[in-house]
Amino acid sequence: MTHDFVVIGGGIVGLATALFLGQRFPQATVLVLEKEARLAFHQTGHNSGVIHSGIYYKPGSFKAQFTKAGNQAMVEFCQTHDLPYEVCGKVIVATQPTELPLLENLYQRGLQNGLAVQKLSSEQVKEHEPYVHCLGGIYVPTSGIVDYRQVCQKYAELIQQQGGEIRLQHQVLNILKTSTGYTLETNQGEMSARFLINCAGLQSDRLARLAGLEPEAKIVPFRGEYYELRPEKRYLVKGLIYPVPNPEFPFLGVHFTRMIDGSIHAGPNAVLNLKREGYGKLEVDLKDLGEVLTYPGFWRLARRHWQEGLQEIIRSWSKPAFVRSLQQLIPEVTEDDIIPNPAGIRAQALQQDGRLVEDFWIIEADQALHVCNAPSPAATASLEIGKAIVARIPEPI
Structure with missing residues (x-):
């Protein structure tokens, strides 16, 4: 037919x-x-279930336009069809003095993208997320959560x-x-x-x-690994807590996400996956790996971001290193507070010159x-x- x-x-x-x-x-x-x-x-x-606001994306880009409009469309779709969702808002915080200019830039981008973002002092951040330690933050009220x-x-x-x-x-x-x-x-x-x-x-x-x-461009798979807070520690997170992203690095950094079932996920990191559809850390597909390792764009990306990439690999294999990243946001989190959670894979198009298709x-x-x-x-x-x-x-x- x-x-x-x-x-x-x-x-x-x-x-x-x-x-x-x-x-x-x-x-x-x-x-x-x-x-x-x-x-x-x-x-x-395998994603985090976040209804994104569109704050991160270049003004005028498809991502900026479609995400802002899609945020409203997704909420309306859930309302129409009686699907569980929550518009819980998100805080994005600076934990180091060097991050404060980046936070200001992100705030301005949010305004350029037509979002009702709010600047927060460290004390105001605590009104939203009492256990976060930071120098300042942004509140994004339209961010939410759903089960996709x-x-x-x-x-x-x-x-x-x-x-x-x-x-x-x-x-x-x-x-x-x-x-x-x-x-x-x-x-x-x-x-x-x-x-x-x-x-x-x-x-x-x-x-x-x-x-x-x-x-x-070629699809290069990046695995994002998550942990989950033990149920007795869920009180540490009320909604969504993100660090200020490094504008030179294409990923958002480890963060805390409350899921629609009430669980709290922590992560993800971002490491090269050795199999396009392999969710285990040691799963390897020689064809998939060979395509990446023989692709000039991958090596150009690796040269540009090798230091950040090394930190991601360390976080992948070292739970203490992963926890230290989480403690930059919530110092009270300990190794005993988190348990491994299933990973996800991001299909990211990478150009020959080593630039990601943004x-x-x-x-x-x-x-x-x-x-x-x-x-x-x-x-x-x-x-x-x-x-x-x-x-x-x-x-x-």
Whole structure:
């Protein structure tokens, strides 16, 4: 059977895209292919559950625009469909004098992005988070928490109510361009699409190449490792507590996140993963690792950030080092207070020159769209990303 649209990837971006396809093209046939046995298996199902505000991102970028709008859209979606969520707010704090100018810069960026951010003294920070020790902070009132796996299940229900189809355990092995669209060879047989949308996350660049493209960046997987506060220590954190990010380093630093179930997660660090979809610290895939180690962009990134990268590796293997990072925010936390929690993997596009692709990145092709960079905050922005993807499709297809 030929489908009008085939979406590859059953994560939150792929599902949001399929949802908007059904709304814009109600007579079209929409099929979602997911290679795992359940939806939201990879990035979506292993993230921190934060509804981001958009404070960090370059004004005017897709990330800034989509995250601010997506924050409101996600809250409204949860309200409409009675999904548990909470707009709990977030504090971002400076713990060293050298971080105070960075905090001011971040405050100004928040204003430029149209957010109702507030400057806080160290005493005012304690009104929000009594156990944080800092020199000053920012309060971001629109940040919140949700379970994105539940959001995905609701997306899936709505897709099916619209007449869309979702097939699990369907892995795309090859993509052939035809005169009318694409033929997809999967582990469950062939199927055809008049229009193809690649939302495959950790495998997105590979699928783009199968479809005949040569993306100017490669997906490099970074593992984020978490700990969890023991239940008797949850009182130390009321909401979301973040350090001021280093603008020269592409990750936010270890932080505290209250989850929608009440648990408190601490992390993540960020280390190169040795397998694109391996969640254990010692899991290795020689093909995946070989692609990274033979990629010039990786070595250029490593030369630029080797000191920060070394600290991340140390935190990965040393619980005391990880705890010391947490103690910069909450000095009362001890090694006995935290227990290991499952890791997540960030699919990050990296260019040949060693620069990370900072924004969401959608490649347009003949009768196809390829989402080749959609890491955090893509879950928050998923409804806006899905809407933007569908808006790029010509009518009629």
